[in-house]
Structures are given as structure tokens and as C-alpha cells.
Amino acid sequence: FLNDRCVTIAEVLKASGYSTWMSGKWHMGSDPGPVDRGFDQFFGYTQAHSHSQWDAGFYKRLPESSDPELQYGDGEFYATDVFTDYALEFLDQAREDEGKPWFLYLAHSSPHFPVQAPTKLVDKYMATYRKGWDRLREERLDRMIAGDLVALDTKLPPRAMVPVDRDDIANGYPGQPNPAWNSLPGNRREDLARRMAIFAASVEHIDRGVGEIVANLKANGEFENTLILFTSDNGACYEWGPFGFDGTSRRGVTTLHEGEALRTMGLADSHHSYGSAWANLGNTPLSLYKHFCHEGGITSPLIAHWPEGIDASNEIRTDSTHVMDLMPTIVEATSSEYPKRFNGQSIQPMEGVSLLSSFRGEAQEQRAIGFEHQFARGFRKGNWKIAWGKKMPEEATWELYDLSKDRTEQNDLARSHPEITEALAAEWMDWAERLGVQISSPTLRK
Numbered sequence: 397f398l399n400d401r402c403v404t405i406a407e408v409l410k411a412s413g414y415s416t417w418m419s420g421k422w423h424m425g426s427d428p429g430p431v432d433r434g435f436d437q438f439f440g441y442t443q444a445h446s447h448s449q450w451d452a453g454f455y456k457r458l459p460e461s462s463d464p465e466l467q468y469g470d471g472e473f474y475a476t477d478v479f480t481d482y483a484l485e486f487l488d489q490a491r492e493d494e495g496k497p498w499f500l501y502l503a504h505s506s507p508h509f510p511v512q513a514p515t516k517l518v519d520k521y522m523a524t525y526r527k528g529w530d531r532l533r534e535e536r537l538d539r540m541i542a543g544d545l546v547a548l549d550t551k552l553p554p555r556a557m558v559p560v561d562r563d564d565i566a567n568g569y570p571g572q573p574n575p576a577w578n579s580l581p582g583n584r585r586e587d588l589a590r591r592m593a594i595f596a597a598s599v600e601h602i603d604r605g606v607g608e609i610v611a612n613l614k615a616n617g618e619f620e621n622t623l624i625l626f627t628s629d630n631g632a633c634y635e636w637g638p639f640g641f642d643g644t645s646r647r648g649v650t651t652l653h654e655g656e657a658l659r660t661m662g663l664a665d666s667h668h669s670y671g672s673a674w675a676n677l678g679n680t681p682l683s684l685y686k687h688f689c690h691e692g693g694i695t696s697p698l699i700a701h702w703p704e705g706i707d708a709s710n711e712i713r714t715d716s717t718h719v720m721d722l723m724p725t726i727v728e729a730t731s732s733e734y735p736k737r738f739n740g741q742s743i744q745p746m747e748g749v750s751l752l753s754s755f756r757g758e759a760q761e762q763r764a765i766g767f768e769h770q771f772a773r774g775f776r777k778g779n780w781k782i783a784w785g786k787k788m789p790e791e792a793t794w795e796l797y798d799l800s801k802d803r804t805e806q807n808d809l810a811r812s813h814p815e816i817t818e819a820l821a822a823e824w825m826d827w828a829e830r831l832g833v834q835i836s837s838p839t840l841r842k
Contacts, residue, residue, distance in 0.1 A: 397424055397425045398424050398425075398428065398433060400739070400741045401741060401742065401743060401744045402743065402744060403434075403734070403735060403738050403743055404433045404434045405434075405499065405501070405722070405723055405726055406418070406430075406433065406434030406435045406499060406501065407433060407434035407738065408434075408723070408726075408727060408732050408733075408734060408735070409434075409499045409726070409730060409732060410434050410436075411732070411733070411735070412730055412731070412732040412733070413496065413497065414496070414497045414498055414499045414730070415436055415490050415493060415496055415497075415498045415499070416434055416435045416436050416498070416499045416501075417435065417436060417437050417438075417483075417486035417487075417489075417490060417498065417499065417500045417501070418430050418435045418437070418438045418439075418440065418500075418501045418502075418503065419438070419439050419440055419479045419480075419482040419483045419486065419500075419501075419502050419503070420439075420440045420479045420501075420502055420503030420504055420505060421440055421441060421445075421446075421503045421504070421505045422438070422440060422441065422442045422503070423444075423445055424442075425442065426442035426443060429442050429458060430442070430458060431458045431459050435458075435501075437457075437458070437459075437462065437486055437489070438457070438458040439455065439456070439457050439458075439464075439478075439479070439482040439486075440455060440456075440479065440482075440503070441454055441455050441456065441505075442456075442458075445508065446505050446508045446509060446510065447475075447505070448475075448510060448512065448664065448665075448667070449474050449475040449476060449505075449506070449510075449512040449513075449598075450473060450474065450475075450512065450663070450664040451664075452468060452473040455475060455478070465485055466478070466481055466482065466485060474513075474514065474601070475505065475506075476504060476505070476506045476598060476601040476602060476605065477601055477605065479502060479503075479504055479505075479605070480502070480604075480605030480606075480608055480609065483500060483502045483605075483609060484608065484609065484612055486500060487500060487609075487612060487613075487616075491616065497730070502605075502609075504602050504605075506598040506599065506601065506602055507595050507598045507599050507602075508633075509633070509635070509667070509668065509669040509670075510644075510666065510667040510668055510669070511591060511594040511595045511598060511662060511668050511669065511670060512594065512598065512662045512663070512666060512668075513594050513597035513598045513600075513601065513662050514597070514662075514663075515659060515662065515663065517597040517600060517601075518590070518593045518594050518597045518661075518662055519593075520593075520597070521592070521593035521596040521597060522589055522590065522593050524593070524596070525588075525589040525590075525592040525593050525596070526585070526586075526589045528577030528578065528585065528589075529555075529574070529577050529673050529674060529676065529677045530555075530576060530577045530578070531577070532677055533552060533676070533677050533680050533681075534552060536677065536680045537550065537552050537680055537681050540680070540681070544712055545712065546681065546803065547803065550681055550803070550804065551681075551804075552680075552681055553681055553683065553804050553806055554573060555573045555574040555575075555576075555673070555676060556573070556574060556672070556676040556679075556683070556684055556685070556692070557571060557572065557573055557574075557684075558570060558571065558572055558573070558574055558634070558637055558638060558672050559571075559634060559636075559672070559685075559687075559785075559786060561636060561637075562648065564648035564650075565636040565637060565641075565647065565648050566636060566637040567636070567637030567638050567639040567650055567671070568637070569637055569638055569672075570637075574638045574672055574673035574676055575638055575673070577673075583652060583654050584639070584652060586654070586658065587639075587652055587653045587654070587658070588638075588639065588640075588670070588671070588673075588674070590653065590658050590661050590662075591640055591661070591668055591669070591670040591671070591674065592670050592674045592677075594661060594662035594668065594670075595670050595674070597662070606626070610624075619703075620703045620704050621702075621703075621704040621705075622702070623700070623701070623702040623705060623726070623729050624699075624700070624701040624702065625698065625699070625700055625722060625725075625726075626697075626698070626699040626701075627696055627697060627698045627699070627719070628696045628697060629696065630686035630687075630693055630694065630696070631675075631678070631679045631682065631684075631685055631686050631691075631692045631693045631694065631695055631696070632674070632675035632676075632677075632678030632679045632685060632686060632692070633669070633675055633685060633686040633687070634671070634672035634675045634676075634684075634685035634686065634687070635669050635671075635672075636669075636671070636672070637650070637671055637672055638671050638672050638673040639652075639671050640668060640669040640670050640671030640674075641668070641669050641671075642666075642667060642668050642669075643667050644667050646669075672685065676692075679691075679692035679695075681803075681804050682695055682803070682804060682805075683804055683805040683806070684785070684805075687769060687770055687772060687786050688769070688772045688783075688785055688786055689767040689768070689769060689772045689773055689774030689783050689784075690774070690783050690785075690805055691799075691803065691804070691805055693769070693772070694767055694774065696719075698717065700751070700755050702729075702755075705729060705752075706752075706755045706756065707756065708755065708756065708757055711757070713754050713755070713757075715751075715754045715760040716760070716763060716765060716776060717751060717754070717760075718748060718765050719748075720746070720747050720748035721748035721749055721750070721751050722748070722751075723746055723748060724746050724748050724749055724750040724751075725748075725750045725751045725752060727746075727750070728750040728752050729752060734746055749763070762777070762778045763777075764776065764777040764823060764827070765777075766823075766824055766827040766828065766831075766833075767783075768828065768833050770786060771786055771792075772784065772785060772786045773792070773824060774824075775820050775821075775823060775824040775827065776799070777820060777823065779798055779799050779800035779801075780796065780797075780798060780799075780816055780820060781796070781797050781799050781805075781820075782794045782795065782796050782797075782810075782817055782820045782821060782824065783795050783797070783805070793810075794810055794817050794820075794821050795808045795810050796808060796809040796810040796813055796816060796817045796820070797809065
């Protein structure tokens with residue numbers, strides 16, 4: 397939920413004369429909702445982290461006095477595509493006020509579970525995922541090395557551990573490595589391939605939508621002078637074991653689909669995840685998953701495109717950055733002013749830094765960045781990083797990694813460098829106390 401000591405990018409840009417538009421997922425409660433926090437128009441949902449892609453009645457248009465411009469017949473509504481449709485509709489409306497700049501935030505819920513996509517496109521990906529996660533992890537790392545996305549000497553780590561949980565939730569593998577693909581029976585492999593094919597199909601729908609928006613910007617002569625920032629949220633999600641789950645409860649329910657039942661996966665009334673082993677593939681070659689503050693849980697791509705504002709093209713930056721850097725980046729790019737007070741409230745200063753200098757290839761100053769998610773903790777300073785897993789604080793043990801040599805976090809240096817570990821742990825505590833992170837045990841300083 398948002399507090400009254402912060403401002404949204406939409407609120408900042410509206411004060412600078414921008415019209416503001418949002419399509420997709422607002423996961424911060426409905427009171428206040430997006431139009432209360434700076435957006436002129438909104439289509440999407442304001443409740444829960446996810447919902448069925450096929451349930452048109454769940455999604456809404458705000459302000460409520462606005463009539464939906466877009467209509468869909470039976471079976472035509474698929475939320476990922478509809479979010480793109482509304483993004484394009486909002487761009488058309490924004491252009492009606494000639495000369496006024498606009499800000500569009502497109503927040504897809506795909507490919508969050510439930511993984512859902514039309515059957516025809518899912519079929520296209522079955523041959524790929526029938527190869528299994530072991531072969532695909534190797535192929536993916538080879539492509540990443542060839543594309544300079546990871547160091548040339550990066551080795552593929554062993555299959556990641558399945559987090560400890562109830563045996564039924566962890567599919568019988570709590571605290572064990574994800575199983576070898578070829579160790580599973582054929583019907584289980586077919587069910588799993590279907591889950592990941594659905595995931596891939598939903599991502600393709602996002603890709604197609606981004607392509608439509610790019611084509612629309614080009615057709616309207618706006619592409620060269622539009623700053624496009626494309627990113628995702630956490631690393632791939634393990635919930636809950638290597639076979640995934642079925643059903644909205646997410647608790648101890650995993651169905652083995654066979655025969656015709658495979659064809660209904662991903663359609664209306666279905667609810668699936670793809671599980672920890674596919675998440676391990678998705679995070680190749682990084683450690684662990686979403687919910688953790690290891691690299692597999694917190695590392696996301698960021699693509700920046702702005703031909704008139706960024707001279708570089710097709711270049712990779714490896715600076716330590718954070719989603720909090722998007723606000724100062726946009727503030728600088730738009731020559732906006734970040735307020736000290738807003739709606740009568742004192743506003744917390746920005747924590748992030750503008751990335752425009754990084755886009756230009758200038759070296760970033762060393763910085764410290766803290767993390768916390770459901771008892772998982774992390775802190776990075778330069779190339780040193782401490783982390784601990786998703787455990788209760790009284791059971792926590794800090795791990796230490798040198799990311800310049802060990803980006804995949806396979807060599808814990810906490811015992812050999814206790815002074816570095818303790819110093820970074822103290823900095824994490826100072827960071828957590830300053831920002832109001834919930835701390836339930838004073839033993840965290842130890």
C-alpha cells in the first residue's frame with residue numbers, strides 16, 4: 397500500500413504538464429487507487445496480485461464515470477491483449493491534446509500465475525519444452541555467454557534446491573535439488589512441458605503487444621523521442637515445488653494432467669503455476685528464486701530506448717541499479733521537479749539515482765543497496781553482497797559473496813571473511829531501521 401509520504405511518477409509528471417495513463421496491474425490497494433494517485437485514466441485491476449486472464453468482469457475502467465471504449469465478444473477477452481489495446485487507446489486520447497506530453501505506464505500481470513494463454517499458441521512451444529529443463533539450462537547459458545550477458549567463464553550451477561516447506565507443497569522434494577528431467581515419467585514430463593509452454597505463450601502475447609505499441613509510436617512520428625523503459629519484477633517464482641500447483645488456494649494441490657485434460661490447461665477456469673524446476677531454468681544461471689534476495693530472486697532485465705536522448709545502442713550496462721532509480725531517471729529526462737511537499741505532506745527524498753549517465757556509458761559511483769522480502773534479506777555494496785534465505789530471523793545465517801568473481805553465488809565466503817560479513821550486516825541493520833523495515837528479532841545484529 398502507498399503511504400502519504402511518497403509520490404508516484406504520475407503525480408510528479410502531472411505537475412510538469414503531462415497527461416498520465418495506466419493500463420494493467422495496480423497492486424497497491426483500491427483506496428487510494430490509480431486515479432487518486434496521479435493517473436488521468438486507468439484500465440485494469442486494483443485488487444490482488446493476479447487473476448484469471450479470461451474473466452472480463454474482474455477488470456475495470458477508472459474514473460468510474462468513464463465509459464469503456466472497447467468491447468469484446470464472448471471468448472475474445474484475454475487480459476494481456478486487452479491491456480495493450482487500452483494502452484493504444486490511451487495514446488490516441490493523449491494525442492488529442494496536441495503539444496501536451498504524455499506518460500503511459502503499462503503494467504502487465506502476465507506471466508504471473510495463473511499461467512494462461514490461448515491453446516493454439518501454447519501448442520507452438522511444446523516441442524521446445526519437451527526438451528526439459530536440464531538441456532534448456534545448458535542451451536540458455538550458452539546463448540547468454542555468446543551474447544555477453546554473463547562472463548565467459550560462467551559455469552552452470554547444479555540444479556537449485558527446492559525450498560523447505562510442507563511435503564505436499566514442495567511436491568515431495570523439500571530441501572532437495574530439483575529432479576533431473578529424465579528421471580520423471582513421461583506423463584509428468586508432458587504435464588510440465590504444457591505448463592511452461594503456456595508461460596512462454598503468455599510472454600509472446602506481451603512481446604506482440606510491445607511491437608504494436610512501437611509500431612504505433614513510429615506511425616505517429618514519436619518513436620525517436622519517446623523514452624521507453626522495459627523491465628520485469630522479481631526473478632522467476634518457484635511456487636511451490638518442481639511440479640507447480642493447481643488451484644487458487646496454492647496449497648498442496650498438484651494435478652497430473654493427461655490426454656485431453658492437457659488441452660484445457662491455460663484456458664478459462666484453469667489455475668496453474670510451472671514450479672521450481674522451470675523457475676530454475678528461468679533464472680539461469682543465477683541462484684534461487686523470487687522470495688529470496690539471492691541473485692535469482694532480485695535480478696531483472698532493464699531495456700532503455702530513447703534515440704534522441706541516448707547516443708549508445710545495443711550496449712550492455714552492468715552497473716548496480718534498482719527499481720527505485722526509475723523515478724530520478726524520469727525526473728531528469730523530463731526536467732521535472734521532485735517535490736519536498738505534496739498535498740500538505742512532507743515527502744520522503746528519493747533514494748535512487750538517475751540512470752541517464754549510465755545510459756551514456758559513464759561510470760557509476762559505488763553504492764549500497766539493501767533488500768528484504770518475507771524474511772529473506774540482502775545487502776550489496778560494490779562487488780560484495782550478503783544474503784540469507786527465506787527463514788525466520790532467529791534461524792538466519794548471513795552468506796557472503798564476491799559478485800565480481802561469483803555472480804552465481806556458489807562460494808560462500810562468510811567464514812573466511814567474517815569482518816566483511818559483520819560490517820555489511822551492520823549496514824543492513826542501519827538501512828532497515830532507517831526505512832522502517834519490520835525487524836522481529838534483536839539477534840539479527842549477531
